[in-house]
Amino acid sequence: MTSSIQARKPSSSSIAASCLQTRLLTIAEIRQIVEQIGLDALMDEMIARLTRAFEQFDPTETLVPVRTGFSYQQPHVGLVEWMPLFQKPDQIVVKAVGYHPQNPERYRLPTVLSTLSAYDPSSGHLSAVIDGTFLTALRTGAASAIASRLLARPDSRVLGLIGAGAQAITQLHALARCFDLSRVLIFDSDRTVSRSFAARAACLGLTVDIQIADTAEIVATADILCTATSVDVG
Amino acid sequence: MTSSIQARKPSSSSIAASCLQTRLLTIAEIRQIVEQIGLDALMDEMIARLTRAFEQFDPTETLVPVRTGFSYQQPHVGLVEWMPLFQKPDQIVVKAVGYHPQNPERYRLPTVLSTLSAYDPSSGHLSAVIDGTFLTALRTGAASAIASRLLARPDSRVLGLIGAGAQAITQLHALARCFDLSRVLIFDSDRTVSRSFAARAACLGLTVDIQIADTAEIVATADILCTATSVDVG
The missing domain is CATH 3.30.1780.10 (ornithine cyclodeaminase, domain 1)
Structure with missing residues (x-):
C-alpha cells in the first residue's frame, strides 16, 4: 500500500x-x-x-x-x-x-x-x-533463539517460559525453530494469561506439550529458561 | 484522512x-x-x-x-x-x-x-x-516574529532577509503580520533564489517593495534583520 x-x-x-x-x-x-x-x-x-x-x-x-x-x-x-x-x-x-x-x-x-x-x-x-x-516481537524472539543456540545444549528438549504474554509466543516460536522441543513449562503472574497461552500458541502448529508450572519447577526442569516479563517500567 | x-x-x-x-x-x-x-x-x-x-x-x-x-x-x-x-x-x-x-x-x-x-x-x-x-516553516517564522515584536522598534518598516529560500517566505509572512513593512531587502548566495523570491512570496498578497541587495546595504538599511541560512550542517 x-x-x-x-x-x-x-x-x-x-x-x-x-x-x-x-x-x-x-x-x-x-x-x-x-x-x-x-x-x-x-x-x-x-x-x-x-x-x-x-x-x-x-x-x-x-x-x-x-x-x-x-x-x-x-x-x-x-x-x-x-x-x-x-x-x-x-x-x-x-x-x-x-x-x-x-x-x-x-x-x-x-x-x-x-x-x-x-x-x-x-x-x-x-x-x-x-x-x-x-x-519487534519476531526480532526479539529471534535474538533469544540466537543466544540460546550459542549458550544452550543442542539437545535441549524442555523450554521454560517465565511470562506468557504476546512476546512469549514468538520466543517459543523462535526457539522451536532451533531446538527439537518436546515440552514447554510456562508461568505468568496473571493466571488467565497462563491459561490462554496454549490457544494463542496454536497458530505455530507445534507438537509440544504445554504445561502451566510454578517458577521453582520450571527452573529445576527446563533445559532452556526464557524470561519475557518485566517488573517495572524501564 | x-x-x-x-x-x-x-x-x-x-x-x-x-x-x-x-x-x-x-x-x-x-x-x-x-x-x-x-x-x-x-x-x-x-x-x-x-x-x-x-x-x-x-x-x-x-x-x-x-x-x-x-x-x-x-x-x-x-x-x-x-x-x-x-x-x-x-x-x-x-x-x-x-x-x-x-x-x-x-x-x-x-x-x-x-x-x-x-x-x-x-x-x-x-x-x-x-x-x-x-x-515547521510556519512555526519558525512565528518564532522570529515574536522575538522581533519584543526586540525591534514597533515602527520598523524595512526588513532585511539574509537567505531567501523556502524559510524566508514564512519569515516575511510572520513579520508582515506584526509590523507595517514597506520594503524588503533580500540577499541569497544563489542568485536564482534571490530572483525567484518575489514570485514565491506573491502568495502572501503583500504590498511591500522587494529588492535584491548586498549584505552591507541590508545591514546598513534594515530596521529588522532576519537570517534564514546556514553555513554548515548542524
Missing part, C-alpha cells in the same frame, strides 16, 4: 506537492506478508539475517545511539522510547517502542507496541511507516 | 487487528486546511499560540529533551534529527527534521523537510503522522 504523504517543493505557490510518496505497511499488509511467506519461513529468515547482522556489526557503518524516551506514571504507567539507526549510507530508521503494562487489560492490546519510521538519508523524506509491533 | 495502521491485540491468532486507527495529514490535507483557514489567520493563530506556549512554558509539564540526530557527508551532506516532546499527560510528539542543503538543486525540494509523529501516552499507539515541512 502506498499513500500520498507528499513533501513540498519550491514553486511559485508556497505549498506545492511533489510526487514523493511514503509507503505504509499497516497490520493488514504485515498479515498479508506473513500469510504469503509463512510464519516459519519468516522466523527462519529473521534468525538468519539477525545472526549475520550480529556477526558483521561494524559500529562505524551501523550507528545505533543509546535509546532515549519518556517514562511516566500518568495517564497510566508507561514508557515510550525511540531507537534510531543509521545503516550507512542509505537507511535511517527510528523505531518507537511503547511499553504499557496495562494495555492488555485496558485496551486488549499488547504491552509492547511499536512503529518503524524510515527516512531517506539523501533528502530527509519520510520513506515508510511500518507497524512494528509484530516485527 | 484516516488510515488503517492498526495495532495488534492479543487473541487466539498471533496477528489480529483491533480498530485502532492512525490519522494521516499529508500535504494534501495541510493544503486544504490552509485554504479553508487562510494563510494570514493560520499565521496569526500560530503566533498567538506560540506566544502563550513560551509565556506558560513549565519544564515539569512540558518535557523537551535535547534533540539528537545523524549528521553525515554521504550520500549527500545532510542531517536528520529527532525532537521529542511530552506535553503531560496526553501528548507525545516526535518531530523529525531533515536538513539537506542540496535538496533544492537535486530534488526541487526544500532544504528542510519534516515529519511529525504523535503517540498516545496511554498505550504507545501511533495516533497521527503529519507532514511537518510547512508547519
Whole structure:
C-alpha cells in the first residue's frame, strides 16, 4: 500500500506537492506478508539475517545511539522510547517502542507496541511507516533463539517460559525453530494469561506439550529458561 | 484522512487487528486546511499560540529533551534529527527534521523537510503522522516574529532577509503580520533564489517593495534583520 504523504517543493505557490510518496505497511499488509511467506519461513529468515547482522556489526557503518524516551506514571504507567539507526549510507530508521503494562487489560492490546519510521538519508523524506509491533516481537524472539543456540545444549528438549504474554509466543516460536522441543513449562503472574497461552500458541502448529508450572519447577526442569516479563517500567 | 495502521491485540491468532486507527495529514490535507483557514489567520493563530506556549512554558509539564540526530557527508551532506516532546499527560510528539542543503538543486525540494509523529501516552499507539515541512516553516517564522515584536522598534518598516529560500517566505509572512513593512531587502548566495523570491512570496498578497541587495546595504538599511541560512550542517 502506498499513500500520498507528499513533501513540498519550491514553486511559485508556497505549498506545492511533489510526487514523493511514503509507503505504509499497516497490520493488514504485515498479515498479508506473513500469510504469503509463512510464519516459519519468516522466523527462519529473521534468525538468519539477525545472526549475520550480529556477526558483521561494524559500529562505524551501523550507528545505533543509546535509546532515549519518556517514562511516566500518568495517564497510566508507561514508557515510550525511540531507537534510531543509521545503516550507512542509505537507511535511517527510528523505531518507537511503547511499553504499557496495562494495555492488555485496558485496551486488549499488547504491552509492547511499536512503529518503524524510515527516512531517506539523501533528502530527509519520510520513506515508510511500518507497524512494528509484530516485527519487534519476531526480532526479539529471534535474538533469544540466537543466544540460546550459542549458550544452550543442542539437545535441549524442555523450554521454560517465565511470562506468557504476546512476546512469549514468538520466543517459543523462535526457539522451536532451533531446538527439537518436546515440552514447554510456562508461568505468568496473571493466571488467565497462563491459561490462554496454549490457544494463542496454536497458530505455530507445534507438537509440544504445554504445561502451566510454578517458577521453582520450571527452573529445576527446563533445559532452556526464557524470561519475557518485566517488573517495572524501564 | 484516516488510515488503517492498526495495532495488534492479543487473541487466539498471533496477528489480529483491533480498530485502532492512525490519522494521516499529508500535504494534501495541510493544503486544504490552509485554504479553508487562510494563510494570514493560520499565521496569526500560530503566533498567538506560540506566544502563550513560551509565556506558560513549565519544564515539569512540558518535557523537551535535547534533540539528537545523524549528521553525515554521504550520500549527500545532510542531517536528520529527532525532537521529542511530552506535553503531560496526553501528548507525545516526535518531530523529525531533515536538513539537506542540496535538496533544492537535486530534488526541487526544500532544504528542510519534516515529519511529525504523535503517540498516545496511554498505550504507545501511533495516533497521527503529519507532514511537518510547512508547519515547521510556519512555526519558525512565528518564532522570529515574536522575538522581533519584543526586540525591534514597533515602527520598523524595512526588513532585511539574509537567505531567501523556502524559510524566508514564512519569515516575511510572520513579520508582515506584526509590523507595517514597506520594503524588503533580500540577499541569497544563489542568485536564482534571490530572483525567484518575489514570485514565491506573491502568495502572501503583500504590498511591500522587494529588492535584491548586498549584505552591507541590508545591514546598513534594515530596521529588522532576519537570517534564514546556514553555513554548515548542524
